[in-house]
Amino acid sequence: MNPVNDDGLDSGASQRAGQGLLIATLGLLGLGVVMVHSAAASVAQGGEWYARVDVRHTFFAIAAAAVLMTVWRLDFHWFFCSGKRPVKAAVLLALALGLGLLVFVPGVGHSVGGFYRWIRLGPAKYQVSFQPSELIKLALVIFLAAWLTRPQVNTRSFLKTFMPAMLLIAACMALIISQDFGTSMLIAAAAGMTLFLAGVPWPYLGGLVATAGLGFYCFVFLNPYRWSRIEAMFDPWSQNNQAAYQARMSLTAIGRGGWYGQGLGKGIVKQGFLPEDTTDFLVSAFCEEWGFRGHLLLMGMVVVWTILAWRLALKAPTAFGKVVSGSLAFMIVLQMLLHIGVNLVVLPTKGIGFPFMSAGGTSLIIMAAATAIIVSVSRSPSDGRRSLIEMN
């Protein structure tokens, strides 16, 4: 029944962990809807009902829940691992990169705050924005996992495995880095994790991390804007620029929240003081209203989510399942940590949304899909398809 279950856990336990992960994710989605409504109930409301952040977020959260509850039933082993080469995963990645390029096409690409991160679709009044970098994040991890777990792979080969993978990662990052530094870093981290989990020798990766650290340093140090964000992290009270202001407001919100919080809806820092309170600083707004106590609860949910995803990754019946679920779970949890880290001003101010909770339709749906994939690949491949895997 479970030919490749290394841990010897039965599929019943796996099923329960999968259900638990789905429920935890739905819980985070629900909490996100509440918090976005609370944080959005402030200054810049008005205009078309459709343009309202809270209304849109509700619709996207419902859509994300629908994605979550349907996609986990699909069989991704069969989808991505059939055949000798991961063609379908490659097509998905190519599609994602194509959309990523569309961002720079005038008329389709859409900028907010000077950054081209979105493409816009639909009639003028009811446009839907789509953020290709989110899709690239998912597609790259899936492709790398599928590619590195194909039967004929030699993960230890520097030239045949490591270099092409690095080139691909670099290409993906290059597409995004100028417009969305945070996401490109996240992509690098997730892809690196995929390589690590798939068995690429860690000295390669260690060398890569060292190189990346050096590159990061140069990249940040040579750009005054980025450097100011680093400085703001160390002492946001000493300077008066946008990044330091955001950090100060974030601290103010957390300080005002104190131990027990002001109570739901009673936050004041969200009233126009804290920018991006529905996205990049959602946890700050949450802390103001729920306090340290509420934040512990949220972090508890994150821990539960992490443990469930970890167990699912270990129980995955195939190598592809283990690698892809481990990488995706790492990516999601890392993004949560980075978000909280930025909000607590231990990391430089960087636009990173909280998965499942922050406003942003693309992110919600991609994250839901990623979770569904984690749950899906932890199951045994369905009987009809098992022969394919065993054949591999």
Place this chain on the structure above:
Amino acid sequence: MHKQGIKAWKHSLVFILLILCIGGLAVRHYLLVRKDGQMLGELARRQQQMTIIDPGRPGGIFIASGRSCTPIAISRQAPLCFVDPSLAPADQLDEICRKLGGILGKEAHELRGAITRRPNSRFVVLAKQISGEQAKAVKALNLQCVGVVHEWRREYPANELCATVVGFPPAPGVANTGAGIELTYKDLLAAKDGMMLSLTDAIRRPVEPLDDRRVLPEDGSNIVLYIDAPVQEALEKALAAAVEKHQAQWANGIVVDPKTGAIVAMASAPSFNPADYSSATPANRTNRAITVPYEPGSVAKPIFAAAAVEAGIVTYETKIFCENGTYVMPRAGRVSDHGEAHGWLTVRDGIVFSSNICMAKIGQMTGNERLYEIATSFGLGRKSGIDLPGEDAGIVRDLHKWNTYSTPRVPFGQEVSTTSLQLVMAFSALVNGGELLQPRVVNRVLDSQQRVVWQSERTVVRRVISEGVSAQTRSVLADVVERGTGKMARMNRWTSFGKTGTAQVPGPRGYEPGAYTGSFIGGSPVGEPRVVCLISVFKPKRAGYYGSTVAAPYVKDVLEQAMVYYNVPPDRPEGQERRR
């Protein structure tokens, strides 16, 4: 199958690290709240709290009208439209101004100018006292930079009625402004502003009021005057008519209740509208009844005569030879009876026909020292202490400056100057049984809940004559109206008394030729006087100048109105009614 296999420890390492990171972040949050929590909370309070002044309502001034009170000065909330230029988008300014101009009825470029002149202000007033509909329309524009607030606006619903008494409030921060009750009682009328603390959003709009830190405003006290609206109105009409008919420079008048000292009417013409006081001349803004002293002339005669009777120097029936119209005295000049020749007259008839020579002889019998005492004891040349600003003391010179010329002249009202208020109070003392009373304008003070916090009381300054002499004086003064110089003040249904006065106006060198103050002071009814009324008309140019013609008929009108208003039963026997 995958050649290297997937090692479980890698997964475990990664996820344990992640969970440790979560723990680390929780510790960071804990330390943050523990160490900086208070400081951050304080910062938040400073940034996100704002104090909103909640202005209290200034008190009102009321006058009596029947059994109820009529507001004469009240504060009402009026909407005001303002713009916060820092929130006005520069590219939309033209359109905003055009829209606002349409609502407020102003030129768009005018508004634009007002906004661009003070770009750094947060509060540029575009229009004050707009209507409720305009306020609604402005709010309906739903512009972030435009707002409507309410301010207390002082209103004078009766316009000019009682203007000189009510006055106008002092301009904030400007010394020596304000007049009348509004000035004297500015502290009582003023409201204590309340304070609301509110949490605000980033563009300083109040979001959530902090009720526990709220200070409620205290409304100002209300002041009820003794002024009776109908009598006041009658007096003002009479004064305006007198100024109009006789082309006088001005006229003033007071109606007082002689038993209590309550001022029931006080006016000056020409007057002004308190709501628009800045457009009036300073002279018209003053309350001439208390601020302008003048030589009283013959109206002062009964004061000195009654005092002489009280002192036993003469009685009203003592006969005095009036020198057939011209009396020349050694070292005291010449006194005439303005063209009339009287022989022997009783003191009573001396008053009735207003003989200067009679009074001059009484003065000579009384002597300077006593005359001085009489003048000051009746309150002449001294401030009465009325609670209105700008009172003049008048002039009664120090005794050592008096000479032999003073002796015959002071008793008929020369060489002293008095305000109308002093005269009317002295006259009240003559007819009310002999007590000089403190004049009072304010009846009572009510707090914002309409509870009486202060009630004025009748205050006797001193007794000046006995009740008996007072009664005799009333009958003498009644004779003035019945058969003497005051016939014009005779009413058909009520008995009345009074005394005319025609004084020359002193100029830089002696008396100004052709300049007179015509006055009449009278009251009704004779038995128990209910009101005493004085009207003085300054420098009448047309249709006579004697008090008997320029003042007496108007006093009669006021008295008649007052009798009707106070519901005094007519006391003149039917048969004595005279048809005119």
